[in-house]
Amino acid sequence: MATMGSLIGLVNRIQKACTVLGDYGGGDSAFSSLWEALPSVAVVGGQSSGKSSVLESIVGRDFLPRGSGIVTRRPLVLQLCKIEEGAPEFAEFLHLPTKRFMEFSAVCKEIQDETDRITGKSKQISPIPIHLSIYSPNVVNLTLIDLPGLTKVAVEGQPESIMEEIEMMVRSYVGKPNCIILAISPANQDIATSDAIKLAREVDPTGERTFGVLTKLDLMDKGTNALHVLEGRSYRLQHPWVGIVNRSQADINRKVDMIVARQKEREYFATSPDYGHLASKMGSEYLAKLLSKHLESVIKARIPSIISLINKSIDELESELNHLGSPIAVDSGAQLYTILEVCRAFDKIFKEHLEGGRPGGDRIYGVFDNQLPAALRKLPFDRHLSVQNVRKVVSESDGYQPHLIAPEQGYRRLIEGSLNYFRGPAEASVDAVRAFVHKLICFPQFNECTIISIVKKAYYFVMQVHFVLKELVRQSIAETQELQRFPALQAEIGGAASQALEKFREESKRTVIRLVDMESSFLTVDFFRRLPQEVDKGGNQGPFTVDRYTEGHFRRIASNVSSYIGMVADSLKQTIPKAVVYCQVREAKHSLLNHFYAQIGKKEVLSPPPPPLSTYHLSMFIPLASDLLITISGSMGSLLCLYVILLWGLNYDMLLYFIYIYLILSCPVSLEL
Numbered sequence: 001m002a003t004m005g006s007l008i009g010l011v012n013r014i015q016k017a018c019t020v021l022g023d024y025g026g027g028d029s030a031f032s033s034l035w036e037a038l039p040s041v042a043v044v045g046g047q048s049s050g051k052s053s054v055l056e057s058i059v060g061r062d063f064l065p066r067g068s069g070i071v072t073r074r075p076l077v078l079q080l081c082k083i084e085e086g087a088p089e090f091a092e093f094l095h096l097p098t099k100r101f102m103e104f105s106a107v108c109k110e111i112q113d114e115t116d117r118i119t120g121k122s123k124q125i126s127p128i129p130i131h132l133s134i135y136s137p138n139v140v141n142l143t144l145i146d147l148p149g150l151t152k153v154a155v156e157g158q159p160e161s162i163m164e165e166i167e168m169m170v171r172s173y174v175g176k177p178n179c180i181i182l183a184i185s186p187a188n189q190d191i192a193t194s195d196a197i198k199l200a201r202e203v204d205p206t207g208e209r210t211f212g213v214l215t216k217l218d219l220m221d222k223g224t225n226a227l228h229v230l231e232g233r234s235y236r237l238q239h240p241w242v243g244i245v246n247r248s249q250a251d252i253n254r255k256v257d258m259i260v261a262r263q264k265e266r267e268y269f270a271t272s273p274d275y276g277h278l279a280s281k282m283g284s285e286y287l288a289k290l291l292s293k294h295l296e297s298v299i300k301a302r303i304p305s306i307i308s309l310i311n312k313s314i315d316e317l318e319s320e321l322n323h324l325g326s327p328i329a330v331d332s333g334a335q336l337y338t339i340l341e342v343c344r345a346f347d348k349i350f351k352e353h354l355e356g357g358r359p360g361g362d363r364i365y366g367v368f369d370n371q372l373p374a375a376l377r378k379l380p381f382d383r384h385l386s387v388q389n390v391r392k393v394v395s396e397s398d399g400y401q402p403h404l405i406a407p408e409q410g411y412r413r414l415i416e417g418s419l420n421y422f423r424g425p426a427e428a429s430v431d432a433v434r435a436f437v438h439k440l441i442c443f444p445q446f447n448e449c450t451i452i453s454i455v456k457k458a459y460y461f462v463m464q465v466h467f468v469l470k471e472l473v474r475q476s477i478a479e480t481q482e483l484q485r486f487p488a489l490q491a492e493i494g495g496a497a498s499q500a501l502e503k504f505r506e507e508s509k510r511t512v513i514r515l516v517d518m519e520s521s522f523l524t525v526d527f528f529r530r531l532p533q534e535v536d537k538g539g540n541q542g543p544f545t546v547d548r549y550t551e552g553h554f555r556r557i558a559s560n561v562s563s564y565i566g567m568v569a570d571s572l573k574q575t576i577p578k579a580v581v582y583c584q585v586r587e588a589k590h591s592l593l594n595h596f597y598a599q600i601g602k603k604e605v606l607s608p609p610p611p612p613l614s615t616y617h618l619s620m621f622i623p624l625a626s627d628l629l630i631t632i633s634g635s636m637g638s639l640l641c642l643y644v645i646l647l648w649g650l651n652y653d654m655l656l657y658f659i660y661i662y663l664i665l666s667c668p669v670s671l672e673l
């Protein structure tokens with residue numbers, strides 16, 4: 001079972017880790033704030049109410065900066081740790097972990113300097129806390145947070161908004177249900193005007209987490225006393241009021257020792273005619289013990305909720321880690337390697353879609369098997385080869401001299417006109433369609449719309465394969481787990497694949513046109529040689545005159561052209577898929593990202609490397625890590641440390657992330673409840 005003292009120590013360590021990781025309450029982090037779940041004691045009060053004096057009295061040392069205006073401009077987390085009697089006192093700052101302060105005047109200076117480091121000398125305030133640990137035999141285990149004094153006027157160099165800023169900062173602490181409020185009010189002012197009590201009443205109306213402290217009892221007008229406040233008659237709280245007598249300004253100037261001041265305070269109460277009966281429950285020493293005991297009991301009561309928050313945080317962080325994936329190297333070479341690895345993973349999935357194993361590739365075959373034959377069937381040869389049109393084309397081809405045997409030119413023109421329909425896919429653009437119409441001007445019965453619809457149908461087939469491939473790229477990106485954490489890379493790969501597919505589609509289109517052009521450029525002579533020769537009614541083969549051309553003659557020509565076109569269509573049904581697979585599918589399979597690889601290969605530095613872990617950050621981390629290691633002391637901790645250093649080097653963000661997880665993991669172990 002951990003002792004109560006070690007419980008406060010553990011909370012101190014968690015607070016330090018939270019600060020290192022930027023969790024000091026408030027903020028809009030996606031993660032639950034561990035800081036906010038930890039019980040703490042915040043010291044609030046108006047300016048010059050005696051806050052610093054109370055803190056110094058509790059510590060028994062002069063260590064806080066004094067002066068006019070707002071001296072406390074950053075929260076000071078003051079962690080008091082009791083050490084053995086006789087051991088030397090010392091202080092440590094979280095931001096200077098390797099330095100032990102034996103002189104408290106140096107502590108005072110460092111608080112001032114560290115305040116200025118963040119806020120500048122501009123008298124601005126900052127919510128980033130300073131962590132100070134004081135190890136002394138003369139303290140009780142206690143953690144207090146000193147906050148800027150509530151003020152009503154801005155001094156020179158401060159913005160007018162400073163009052164609201166301070167109030168907001170103080171509220172961000174005392175508004176949290178886990179915050180114990182140490183409300184400091186000076187006895188020589190009407191308690192009804194106390195800033196501390198006013199704020200405490202707002203955020204803790206039942207008074208269960210407010211401790212009222214009345215300072216400057218010795219400065220009250222003669223003949224008056226503060227018994228009505230100390231006995232809870234003026235303002236009732238759940239906890240008893242504590243009266244304090246701090247050093248006066250004159251004492252401070254005379255450098256009256258704090259231990260002597262404590263002694264004087266004890267004597268004041270012991271000999272006071274007004275407060276003598278309350279002497280055992282008055283004074284800074286009593287206040288320190290009271291707070292320590294209360295803080296311990298609150299921590300104990302909150303442990304279940306802290307553990308559940310830690311477990312929740314572990315879940316949140318684990319899922320965040322899973323989402324983030326393994327760490328990314330900082331040098332460009334290693335980053336390039338990572339990108340190529342991710343691309344390879346994508347490529348593999350894309351190939352599986354095409355080749356089988358994952359669905360999608362079969363849709364391409366569906367296009368070849370159903371849509372291509374259907375598109376070819378729908379081409380309007382019937383109208384093109386109507387008797388009327390055949391007669392017209394043949395007559396026009398004959399010119400002034402009618403054909404004698406077979407209408408060679410007529411056949412050729414009819415076939416060429418028919419084959420032009422197959423060219424449709426290549427003539428998809430509106431301008432090209434117009435040119436196409438122009439070419440077919442000899443068939444005026446086909447209006448532009450008909451032709452566009454033919455073209456669209458045929459072009460649809462080539463585009464269908466293109467769309468299937470595009471969809472497979474999209475699916476593959478979505479299914480590549482390694483890509484999920486890199487939205488920018490997803491977009492890059494998507495863009496590169498899309499560009500490549502456009503290129504393949506153009507090539508495919510050209511090849512398909514070439515196939516059709518090849519059919520037009522040289523007809524299959526054998527087909528015509530095998531055709532039966534026409535005979536006249538008398539059974540004699542021979543020349544015809546124009547008058548003798550019967551409808552049967554043109555019907556026969558149409559039927560011959562139609563069977564020839566049918567033969568070509570059958571052949572194209574076989575060759576177009578081959579061309580499309582060769583130009584689009586096969587290329588997509590083998591070289592979808594080739595251009596992209598070439599592009600990224602040219603880039604030397606992919607992104608500016610993250611800032612290296614500074615000595616300052618490192619110095620903050622080392623003692624904490626060792627502290628944590630001691631806390632959970634075990635080979636697991638050491639192994640984790642080693643793992644981080646080996647794998648992540650000194651990447652600051654990841655290191656901090658690690659500490660956070662590590663800390664959270666360590667807490668339930670440490671509590672040993």
Ligand SMILES: Nc1nc2c(ncn2[C@@H]2O[C@H](COP(=O)(O)OP(=O)(O)OP(=O)(O)O)[C@@H](O)[C@H]2O)c(=O)[nH]1
Nearest residue numbers: 047048049050051052053149216245246247248249
């Ligand atoms: N006589 C006497 N003087 C006190 C007492 N408490 C504080 N003072 C004096 O009141 C003045 C202000 O005290 P501080 O402790 O600096 O007050 P503070 O609230 O920390 O002030 P700021 O940080 O400026 O907001 C100092 O001169 C103290 O010596 C007290 O109990 N008795």
